[in-house]
Amino acid sequence: MDEVQEKIFDIIAKEARLDRALLKPEEKLTDLKIESLDMVQILFGIEDEFDIYVPQDQESFKLETLSDVVSGVKRLIAEKQAASPAKPGAA
Amino acid sequence: MNSSNGLRVVVTGIGSISPLGHNAVDFWDALSNGRSGIGTTTCVDPALLNIKICAEVKNYDPLTHFSDRELLLLDRFSQFALIAAKEAIADSGLDFRSDLGIETACITGTGAGGFITLDESFEKMYRQKAQRIHPMTIPKQMVSAATSQITMKHGIRGPSYSVSSACSSANHAIGDAYWMIRAGRARAAVTGGSEASLTLGAIRAWESVRVMAPDTCRPFTKNRKGMVLGEGAGIVVLEELEHAKKRGARIYAEVCGFGMSADAGDIVVPSEDGAAAAMRQAIKTSGLNADQFDYINAHGTGTGANDGCETRAIKKAFGEHARKLAISSTKSMHGHALGGAGAIEMVGVVKAVAEGVMPPTANYDVPDPECDLDYVPNTARRKPIHGALSNSFAFGGLNAVVALKKFS
Numbered sequence: 001m002d003e004v005q006e007k008i009f010d011i012i013a014k015e016a017r018l019d020r021a022l023l024k025p026e027e028k029l030t031d032l033k034i035e036s037l038d039m040v041q042i043l044f045g046i047e048d049e050f051d052i053y054v055p056q057d058q059e060s061f062k063l064e065t066l067s068d069v070v071s072g073v074k075r076l077i078a079e080k081q082a083a084s085p086a087k088p089g090a091a
Numbered sequence: 092m093n094s095s096n097g098l099r100v101v102v103t104g105i106g107s108i109s110p111l112g113h114n115a116v117d118f119w120d121a122l123s124n125g126r127s128g129i130g131t132t133t134c135v136d137p138a139l140l141n142i143k144i145c146a147e148v149k150n151y152d153p154l155t156h157f158s159d160r161e162l163l164l165l166d167r168f169s170q171f172a173l174i175a176a177k178e179a180i181a182d183s184g185l186d187f188r189s190d191l192g193i194e195t196a197c198i199t200g201t202g203a204g205g206f207i208t209l210d211e212s213f214e215k216m217y218r219q220k221a222q223r224i225h226p227m228t229i230p231k232q233m234v235s236a237a238t239s240q241i242t243m244k245h246g247i248r249g250p251s252y253s254v255s256s257a258c259s260s261a262n263h264a265i266g267d268a269y270w271m272i273r274a275g276r277a278r279a280a281v282t283g284g285s286e287a288s289l290t291l292g293a294i295r296a297w298e299s300v301r302v303m304a305p306d307t308c309r310p311f312t313k314n315r316k317g318m319v320l321g322e323g324a325g326i327v328v329l330e331e332l333e334h335a336k337k338r339g340a341r342i343y344a345e346v347c348g349f350g351m352s353a354d355a356g357d358i359v360v361p362s363e364d365g366a367a368a369a370m371r372q373a374i375k376t377s378g379l380n381a382d383q384f385d386y387i388n389a390h391g392t393g394t395g396a397n398d399g400c401e402t403r404a405i406k407k408a409f410g411e412h413a414r415k416l417a418i419s420s421t422k423s424m425h426g427h428a429l430g431g432a433g434a435i436e437m438v439g440v441v442k443a444v445a446e447g448v449m450p451p452t453a454n455y456d457v458p459d460p461e462c463d464l465d466y467v468p469n470t471a472r473r474k475p476i477h478g479a480l481s482n483s484f485a486f487g488g489l490n491a492v493v494a495l496k497k498f499s
Contacts, residue, residue, distance in 0.1 A: 037227075047222075048223065
């Protein structure tokens, strides 16, 4: 099970009030007809969950399909960890 | 300029949420019975305060009015404005989703806007070192949020904006809406004001101005010790007379004049000349003579500076007739809702004119030789009102006075 993807799908389902079971990685965000307010809530929820900053421009963070979002978030998590590696013994 | 060179404007709907209740009926019941909504502060731990009283909207649960989803976008001041607007619009019977919406204005006043939202998000950032602020913080806290939310909820598509002039905000908004209809620029208007700024930081800031009473608000008395902070909203629906008549609307009262002025003096000390100028202009634009006025809902904050100054200003504006006027400060009951005050009081004046009942100045004990007019002490007075003024004077010397008269 992909933990990052599961969490992102949870956030999208909750904020856009969509049926969680219907979310598929290849799905386009435009096809889900997510309202702008909900999209802002989703990005805020993702930032909060993973403690990252999601850039606004599409070149740095593609927002076409759900798998784009998942891979973008994974990349941001990896960048963050590389910038401040966990200290030994830290939780 | 008098009422003969403009369209006539009437009030056809009223709504209120205040320390005296969650609707205009409860508000008027308290006001006309001299019942006060001032009490021990609960929204902030009183142990952190020197002044431990205020006038809060009590027993208020936002979830009985809005979904949690809606609340993401609604600061407390917008919630209050929406609740009062819903009541006033339903009361008027108007539907702005029709073409009327294009010809309807929405103008509301607030002093602080989404103060609580700003306070909460900055506290998270500065003290709890939060990494991010909620994305709806800006649209929730902006001073114009309440106006926008009312237009969105009710389909009002005409000239719409918010006004901010400290404690005169709501009266400036109502006055603008009145002029707009009088000039034929709008057929109807949803107008008033809202305030909800009772935070630890705001109350402490008011404490340091040293204008707050520690026990209660006693306007125009020798024992007055200052104002009592309040919160809430008032909204009225104004309508061009012929439009109202054509649909057989219930008409509460007529708004017949409006006066404004700036003291151009001190940032906190009021000027009797500025206040008198605004009252004179309200009288002049009303088409009534000064001696046709019977009642003034005073600014009457209960501070040492205001009440004496306002009394002198009334004498300047009305001359000998000042002695025949009944004057009351209903802030003695609902507190001072700052930018929303004029709107809460407007609902009271509209009812006073419609019912022929002058609400009292509560907590009136020892007369002050400096304030030697008739302040309707403690008990409401049943007496027909022909003309009435509703006074608002703000820090910074911005004055706004609305004139109303009995509709006939």
